[in-house]
Amino acid sequence: MELGIYDIIKSTVSTTKSILLKRKLGKITLEINKLANKAMVRESVEKIWDVKVRDVRIVNTSGKTRMVRRVKHKRPDTKKAIVTLKPGYKIDLPDQYETMGVNETEPTTKGGK
Numbered sequence: 868m869e870l871g872i873y874d875i876i877k878s879t880v881s882t883t884k885s886i887l888l889k890r891k892l893g894k895i896t897l898e899i900n901k902l903a904n905k906a907m908v909r910e911s912v913e914k915i916w917d918v919k920v921r922d923v924r925i926v927n928t929s930g931k932t933r934m935v936r937r938v939k940h941k942r943p944d945t946k947k948a949i950v951t952l953k954p955g956y957k958i959d960l961p962d963q964y965e966t967m968g969v970n971e972t973e974p975t976t977k978g979g980k
Contacts, residue, residue: 870900870902870903870907872910872911872914872915873911873915874900875899875900875903875907875908875911876897876898876899876900876908876911876912876915877897877898877899877900878897878898879895879896879897879898879960880896880897880898880947882896888949889960892951893951893952893957894949894950894951894952895912895949895950895952895958895960896947896948896949896950897912897947897948897950898945898946898947899925899946899947899948900946901944901946903946903948904925905923905925905948908923908925908948908950909923909950912950916958918952918953918956918957918958919952919953919956920950920951920952920953921951921952921953922950922951923948923949923950923951924948924949924951925946925947925948925949926946926947926948926949927944927945927946928944928945928946928947929944930942930943930944930945
């Protein structure tokens with residue numbers, strides 16, 4: 868099965884860690900197709916956003932097992948890519964907005980000390 872450049876990248880990942888990686892180091896975290904490899908991800912990111920990619924790291928995560936009414940269910944396995952861009956390039960993602968006045972050294976949490 869041949870994957871097109873728009874079939875490789877499924878979505879962006881918006882977690883506290885991925886947003887801090889983007890702010891501090893300029894790394895973009897993307898959820899990708901299970902059949903994709905580093906070369907495919909590099910090519911699709913460069914063609915879609917017209918940027919130059921320095922490095923691609925791939926992480927396979929297994930789905931968690933959850934109990935729902937005494938029955939075990941397993942969430943699907945996912946594959947993520949952490950893409951580092953060359954200096955001078957930037958990608959503005961719609962779900963990761965820059966916030967003003969947030970302390971960038973540690974993530975904000977509710978209720979803790």
